[in-house]
Amino acid sequence: MEVLTILIPVSLFLGALGLVLFFWTMRHRQYEDPEGDSRRILTSDWDDHPKP
Amino acid sequence: MSLAAEPETRASLSACPACVAAPSAERIAQMAAPREARLMLSIPAAHCAACISTVEQGLEKLPGVRSARVNLTLRRVLVEADPQVTAASLIPHLDRLGYEAHELDAGVLSVTDTDRQGRELLMRIGVAGFSMMNIMLLSVAVWSGATDSTRDLFHWISGMIALPTVAFAGQPFFKSAWRGLRAGRLGMDFPISLALVLASGISVYETWMSGHHAYFDAAVMLTFFLLIGRYLDHRTRAIARSAAQELAALEVPRAIRLLAGAEETVNVAELRVGDLVLVRPGGRIPVDGVVTEGTSELDRSLLTGEVLPVFAGPDRVVSAGEVNLTGPLTVRVTAAGKDSSLSRMAELVAIAESAKTRYTGLADRAARAYSPLVHLLSFSAFGYWMWATGGDVRFAINISAATLIITCPCALGLAVPAVVTAASGQLFRRGLLIKSGTALERLAEVDTVVFDKTGTLTMGTPEPTNLGDHPRSVLDVAAALAGASGHPLAQSLAMACRAGGVSPADVTDLAEVPGYGIEGWHNGRRVRLGRAEWVGAQSLDVTATYLALPDGTVAAFTFADALREGAVEVVAAVKAQGLAVKLISGDAPGAVRDLAERLGIADWTAGALPEDKAGEVARLTASGRRVLMVGDGLNDTAALAAAHASVSPATALDAARVASDIVMLGRNIAPVADALRIARKSTRRIRENFWISAAYNVVAVPIALVGLATPLWAALAMSLSSITVALNALRLK
Numbered sequence: 001m002e003v004l005t006i007l008i009p010v011s012l013f014l015g016a017l018g019l020v021l022f023f024w025t026m027r028h029r030q031y032e033d034p035e036g037d038s039r040r041i042l043t044s045d046w047d048d049h050p051k052p
Numbered sequence: 053m054s055l056a057a058e059p060e061t062r063a064s065l066s067a068c069p070a071c072v073a074a075p076s077a078e079r080i081a082q083m084a085a086p087r088e089a090r091l092m093l094s095i096p097a098a099h100c101a102a103c104i105s106t107v108e109q110g111l112e113k114l115p116g117v118r119s120a121r122v123n124l125t126l127r128r129v130l131v132e133a134d135p136q137v138t139a140a141s142l143i144p145h146l147d148r149l150g151y152e153a154h155e156l157d158a159g160v161l162s163v164t165d166t167d168r169q170g171r172e173l174l175m176r177i178g179v180a181g182f183s184m185m186n187i188m189l190l191s192v193a194v195w196s197g198a199t200d201s202t203r204d205l206f207h208w209i210s211g212m213i214a215l216p217t218v219a220f221a222g223q224p225f226f227k228s229a230w231r232g233l234r235a236g237r238l239g240m241d242f243p244i245s246l247a248l249v250l251a252s253g254i255s256v257y258e259t260w261m262s263g264h265h266a267y268f269d270a271a272v273m274l275t276f277f278l279l280i281g282r283y284l285d286h287r288t289r290a291i292a293r294s295a296a297q298e299l300a301a302l303e304v305p306r307a308i309r310l311l312a313g314a315e316e317t318v319n320v321a322e323l324r325v326g327d328l329v330l331v332r333p334g335g336r337i338p339v340d341g342v343v344t345e346g347t348s349e350l351d352r353s354l355l356t357g358e359v360l361p362v363f364a365g366p367d368r369v370v371s372a373g374e375v376n377l378t379g380p381l382t383v384r385v386t387a388a389g390k391d392s393s394l395s396r397m398a399e400l401v402a403i404a405e406s407a408k409t410r411y412t413g414l415a416d417r418a419a420r421a422y423s424p425l426v427h428l429l430s431f432s433a434f435g436y437w438m439w440a441t442g443g444d445v446r447f448a449i450n451i452s453a454a455t456l457i458i459t460c461p462c463a464l465g466l467a468v469p470a471v472v473t474a475a476s477g478q479l480f481r482r483g484l485l486i487k488s489g490t491a492l493e494r495l496a497e498v499d500t501v502v503f504d505k506t507g508t509l510t511m512g513t514p515e516p517t518n519l520g521d522h523p524r525s526v527l528d529v530a531a532a533l534a535g536a537s538g539h540p541l542a543q544s545l546a547m548a549c550r551a552g553g554v555s556p557a558d559v560t561d562l563a564e565v566p567g568y569g570i571e572g573w574h575n576g577r578r579v580r581l582g583r584a585e586w587v588g589a590q591s592l593d594v595t596a597t598y599l600a601l602p603d604g605t606v607a608a609f610t611f612a613d614a615l616r617e618g619a620v621e622v623v624a625a626v627k628a629q630g631l632a633v634k635l636i637s638g639d640a641p642g643a644v645r646d647l648a649e650r651l652g653i654a655d656w657t658a659g660a661l662p663e664d665k666a667g668e669v670a671r672l673t674a675s676g677r678r679v680l681m682v683g684d685g686l687n688d689t690a691a692l693a694a695a696h697a698s699v700s701p702a703t704a705l706d707a708a709r710v711a712s713d714i715v716m717l718g719r720n721i722a723p724v725a726d727a728l729r730i731a732r733k734s735t736r737r738i739r740e741n742f743w744i745s746a747a748y749n750v751v752a753v754p755i756a757l758v759g760l761a762t763p764l765w766a767a768l769a770m771s772l773s774s775i776t777v778a779l780n781a782l783r784l785k
Contacts, residue, residue, distance in 0.1 A: 012209075
């Protein structure tokens with residue numbers, strides 16, 4: 001059962017990492033236009049170089 | 053990605069919410085710099101990836117436009133441009149690209165940019181979700197047989213994650229339960245809060261005593277599912293509110309007052325009887341009054357439903373809401389403020405609105421039955437087990453907490469929002485915006501549909517009907533004259549000529565004579581386009597404008613009100629659904645009869661005053677009918693408010709839009725029939741969802757009451773019922 005002393009902190013750390021990433025996506029407003037974002041991926045605009 | 057985040061990263065430099073509220077150095081710097089215009093337009097027709105590129109690239113090509121970004125979820129485009137660019141200048145461009153656009157109030161920007169409540173809810177969902185996953189890992193270990201110190205350790209770790217999570221993520225429920233309690237109401241949030249607090253408290257105690265069962269996972273899961281329901285609810289409402297109520301005002305409550313020859317702009321509320329008001333061409337008359345100076349024509353269609361503009365000269369009585377078409381008018385105020393016809397209409401609306409808010413939705417009715425029942429069950433379980441075990445408080449509280457948790461309001465909390473979200477998404481894709489939470493349920497009960505004519509079943513804009521009867525040379529002259537006039541008939545004629553490839557003749561010295569028409573010189577001789585008596589023609593009994601040619605001949609161009617797209621389909625579809633259809637208009641009997649015959653409406657009324665319309669709706673309601681009113685004008689406003697449910701187009705007057713439950717963004721009226729069908733379906737789904745969650749409770753509650761419920765049972769019942777309910781909502785097509 002010694003392995004728990006490693007596994008539990010690891011799982012907690014991974015959970016916290018996920019939460020932090022979620023906060024990051026939210027702060028960058030990635031949930032404002034779910035429908036548009038899912039369509040934008042299909043267009044070829046700005047495929048060769050990023051939008052200035 | 054990085055392109056999308058570009059403007060946002062600037063805004064989020066100050067990371068904490070408090071700093072965002074305080075004016076940062078960069079914002080002050082921005083204020084000093086010349087301000088750029090941020091315009092928001094609604095584009096209801098956008099629906100695919102190609103639409104995004106067409107609109108964005110089309111707008112970015114225009115001079116002065118810095119960037120355009122389409123939000124397809126909200127069907128909007130946000131344009132950042134130089135200060136001189138206005139929404140009015142962008143709308144024709146979008147029209148040419150094939151996208152109908154409406155301006156949204158700039159004030160909305162601040163509302164949608166900081167949808168704080170929504171983001172807060174999302175944040176809480178995230179916290180609850182991630183805690184739930186971690187606790188579940190530990191719980192599964194306990195369920196599969198961890199014992200003694202291992203189990204206690206897992207319970208302690210779960211508790212350390214769960215307690216802060218419930219305290220943070222459960223706040224919306226605690227707050228609303230507390231508000232309800234202070235107001236003496238026992239809503240749905242009270243049993244939820246009680247379940248959360250009891251489950252957490254009892255679990256801490258059990259863990260302390262190294263007991264077998266801890267409900268930390270149940271408490272967090274409950275929070276998670278309920279927050280999802282709350283978020284869906286919030287999102288539906290936020291989208292509808294920001295778009296429907298903030299469509300830029302068509303009428304500005306301001307007037308130009310003439311004081312000793314000088315013009316000053318004042319609020320309409322400040323006008324007094326006897327004041328002189330100047331109304332420019334294209335402006336709306338702000339008050340009731342009498343014309344003292346100037347001649348023009350008035351568009352009364354929003355007030356009365358008449359398509360034909362009427363002549364206005366000195367001593368003519370005008371009412372608030374009419375639109376001045378061709379020449380400036382000076383009006384002496386005869387009634388202002390409370391006495392004016394506009395404000396009498398507003399009063400009628402207010403009375404009818406207050407009647408409507410008394411409607412209780414299915415969710416509220418369910419909550420009203422649910423809360424007392426749950427409390428009674430849980431409390432009697434506590435009492436019974438206290439008696440049966442001879443005063444074992446720990447066991448009795450355990451049972452009553454398990455009952456509270458397992459009755460699982462999560463399915464109930466999701467039952468309505470999940471369906472409403474699915475339904476309003478469906479309607480939104482068809483260009484309909486729901487403004488009121490109970491609109492779908494009321495729409496589902498409708499058995500009679502009352503249509504207005506002008507602006508609703510018709511476009512309210514005249515279209516020439518006999519262009520083909522005239523020789524090309526006549527059309528050339530007519531096109532040249534009409535193109536220079538601001539009159540709606542002339543503009544429509546000019547547009548039709550352009551569309552037909554007519555090249556305007558060379559007409560010089562064009563001059564508009566307000567109230568009569570337009571004249572100019574062609575090949576050295578005078579030509580006129582305008583009213584029959586002015587050009588010297590015999591007046592026809594249909595809407596027409598007349599062209600006098602140098603050789604003394606007169607050409608008459610006749611017009612008819614164009615049918616709105618989808619008008620035929622909507623009437624047929626509504627009749628096919630077995631609903632009664634009625635047409636009420638303020639227009640002349642001839643025009644109304646023609647339209648009724650074309651659309652196959654047997655029951656029609658013409659020449660109705662605003663009071664008649666509202667009265668007719670009230671009469672139908674009194675005879676036990678549930679009326680859906682579809683209208684756009686000021687004369688429909690009272691009827692819209694009085695009806696059981698109401699729809700108005702986005703082009704309607706604000707008063708009409710405010711009074712209606714659903715705003716139609718597109719030009720096509722056919723989706724109204726779909727709305728009725730979807731509303732009936734979604735109400736059926738909501739009821740089904742209630743039955744599903746009731747069925748789960750019928751199985752799970754007895755198990756909890758006899759003391760056999762384990763945390764595993766609670767978790768299963770809760771997640772299964774929530775998922776079934778959500779899936780059932782998604783079946784809505």
